[in-house]
Amino acid sequence: MKPLTRVAPAKVNLFLHLTGRRPDGYHLIDSLFVFTEGGDRVYLQDGLVFSFTLDGRFAGALKNAGGAGDGNLMVRAARLLARETNRDLTVHMRLDKKLPVAAGLGGGSSDAATLLTALSDWWGLDMDPERLAALALSLGADVPACLSPHPQRVAGIGEICTPVRLDMPSHIMLVNPGVPLATPDVFRAYRHSDRAFSAVLEDVPVWDMDRIARDTVNGLTEAALACLPSIADMLDILAALNGARLARLSGSGPTCFVLFDSAEAAAVAAADLGRKYPGWWLWPDRLRLDRGA
Incomplete structure (x- = not known):
């Protein structure tokens, strides 16, 4: 079959409210997810047996975190789909890891989901x-x-x-301080803070910038700051950028995002930050704001 390539985008939480906790320890959330146009790249091609290759800027970090071979969530997704559909997994998969690891961007989840949809198309499944x-x-x-x-x-x-409609700028810059932050550590800090859970927000026809900035937060911000205090300085720097509309932590961090009205403003900000903070990872991009199929 013809080789197949898919982008596994970064997931960004425009807001993240924790609304409760189940008896099994999982937290309940109320969040608004958006996704970037760019991200990791997933490649599929025919193979005599199953094989997996990991490369890209953050391949080493993912390997160090146990994400190589059978420890990779994308590999687990491939094996799961093959088992559930009685397919022979004779495919070579390659992951070009462009997004940082343990970054609050849902990278592993996005890789796995992209693999599931790509492999379903590859096999002609109608699941x-x-x-x-x-x-x-x-x-x-x-x-x-x-x-x-x-x-x-x-x-x-x-x-x-649930799909939602947004009325907001699509230009975004993701900023990571170059230090990983494990999600379990942030949730542990959250539990120790005794912070009250949030109420679920009402549904609205369209989410716009004013409503998001006024009525929502990232409820894990204080917990992330307790784990990595330097995030506070980074957020202050991003909020002060020329043309910045909104700067927040994404997910459990440490990656933060800042929204702009134009690609030019995002590019200028990225160039300026790159000169001042060479250790930071900077990713100017656009958000996929359409509601999909």
């Missing part, structure tokens, strides 16, 4: 969307939302995904 979503959830809480990388209101532990 029921609910069945595919159930397989995705078995791999991780963020994986179901990443199956359809378009704006979504996400609830439950991540399995309740």
